Amino acid sequence: MFHPSTPSPDSSYIRPARRGKHKIFIGMAPGVGKTYKMLEEAHQLKHEGIDVVIGILETHGRKDTALKATGLEVIPRKASIKQTLNLQEMDTEAILERSPQLVLIDELAHTNIPGSPREKRYEDVEVILSAGIDVYSTVNIQHLESLNDLIARITGVVVRERIPDHLLDEADAVVVIDVTPETLEERLREGKIYAADKIEQSLENFFQRRNLIALRELALREVADTVEEEANNSTYMGESCNIHERVLVCVSTYPNSIQLLRRGARLASYMNAPLYTVFIADPDRFLTKQESLHIDTCEKLCREFSGEFLHVKSSNVAKEIAQVAATHHITQIVIGESQQPRWKRFIKGSFTQRLMDLIRDKKIDLHIIATEK
Numbered sequence: 001m002f003h004p005s006t007p008s009p010d011s012s013y014i015r016p017a018r019r020g021k022h023k024i025f026i027g028m029a030p031g032v033g034k035t036y037k038m039l040e041e042a043h044q045l046k047h048e049g050i051d052v053v054i055g056i057l058e059t060h061g062r063k064d065t066a067l068k069a070t071g072l073e074v075i076p077r078k079a080s081i082k083q084t085l086n087l088q089e090m091d092t093e094a095i096l097e098r099s100p101q102l103v104l105i106d107e108l109a110h111t112n113i114p115g116s117p118r119e120k121r122y123e124d125v126e127v128i129l130s131a132g133i134d135v136y137s138t139v140n141i142q143h144l145e146s147l148n149d150l151i152a153r154i155t156g157v158v159v160r161e162r163i164p165d166h167l168l169d170e171a172d173a174v175v176v177i178d179v180t181p182e183t184l185e186e187r188l189r190e191g192k193i194y195a196a197d198k199i200e201q202s203l204e205n206f207f208q209r210r211n212l213i214a215l216r217e218l219a220l221r222e223v224a225d226t227v228e229e230e231a232n233n234s235t236y237m238g239e240s241c242n243i244h245e246r247v248l249v250c251v252s253t254y255p256n257s258i259q260l261l262r263r264g265a266r267l268a269s270y271m272n273a274p275l276y277t278v279f280i281a282d283p284d285r286f287l288t289k290q291e292s293l294h295i296d297t298c299e300k301l302c303r304e305f306s307g308e309f310l311h312v313k314s315s316n317v318a319k320e321i322a323q324v325a326a327t328h329h330i331t332q333i334v335i336g337e338s339q340q341p342r343w344k345r346f347i348k349g350s351f352t353q354r355l356m357d358l359i360r361d362k363k364i365d366l367h368i369i370a371t372e373k
Contacts, residue, residue, distance in 0.1 A: 019132065024168060026141060029142075037175070039069055055092075108163055245332060247276065248325055253295065258297065275307030276308050277307055
């Protein structure tokens with residue numbers, strides 16, 4: 001979690017030539033408390049001496065949210081007359097001129113009125129960050145561009161206002177404001193989210209329990225993905241940090257690989273985990289036609305399970321599996337019981353033992369599946 005830079009005691013404080021930091025408060029739906037939490041943190045920072053202003057605040061008539069903004073300086077909105085309508089938008093230029101340390105900007109996915117200098121509010125945020133001003137902003141998970149089709153399938157609603165995924169990737173901090181679907185439904189029924197005449201309609205449509213459960217999972221998973229990517233890009237003592245489960249199934253030319261792949265796919269499904277399948281080919285040996293067809297069948301089945309099939313050439317199977325596991329941040333490896341003759345195991349050592357030795361310190365679980373002979 002970042003805090004805006006503390007100003008110098010010198011009254012002639014000059015902002016350093018740096019890009020501002022961006023913290024995004026994200027939630028599964030309206031009413032989870034993103035704006036309230038943002039205001040709460042802003043008050044704390046103001047108490048610590050940080051120069052905080054409100055660039056734009058959308059309370060939607062929520063009294064608790066409006067009350068929480070009391071005591072924070074507000075940059076007046078910019079008025080614009082369009083066809084006799086008095087429309088108002090965030091005044092980005094006024095924010096730049098005021099040049100606070102931190103500005104609060106609600107509803108990141110908002111589309112500005114036609115004729116504005118920039119089409120989207122997140123583009124205004126980019127300008128403000130470029131000026132060295134820190135930004136706290138809010139957004140709901142359904143506004144993320146890459147999730148648009150999935151959100152439409154879940155809720156039946158096509159979200160028109162969207163933000164590009166890179167905003168989350170590039171943010172200095174992303175905080176998910178999480179409440180249970182039951183809590184959100186309770187807030188809705190109490191009139192804390194929408195006006196009374198919209199409550200039942202909302203409960204029957206977007207705020208259906210199944211929608212909220214799915215949206216909550218998406219919000220939590222999206223932030224977990226962001227955190228995991230950051231952790232893997234900045235390893236600690238040479239080790240990466242895996243938050244999600246990832247399953248790797250190791251197939252071979254033996255026919256029981258199909259059975260093994262199905263078991264691995266079920267394991268991935270139980271864990272809600274990505275599925276990977278790897279075939280390690282001996283570079284000094286050509287596959288027979290029957291073996292090639294078998295591997296093709298494994299690859300096709302893997303893709304039917306929405307998995308990724310990896311075809312690797314190596315004479316050291318155990319070492320290559322361990323390398324694939326490290327590259328793809330695997331947490332679960334599935335192999336079949338050894339098909340080696342006892343004499344070969346005695347001379348070369350157990351394949352299973354060699355693999356276990358290679359992954360012992362990687363926090364990877366090894367599943368040895370007894371398959372039909």
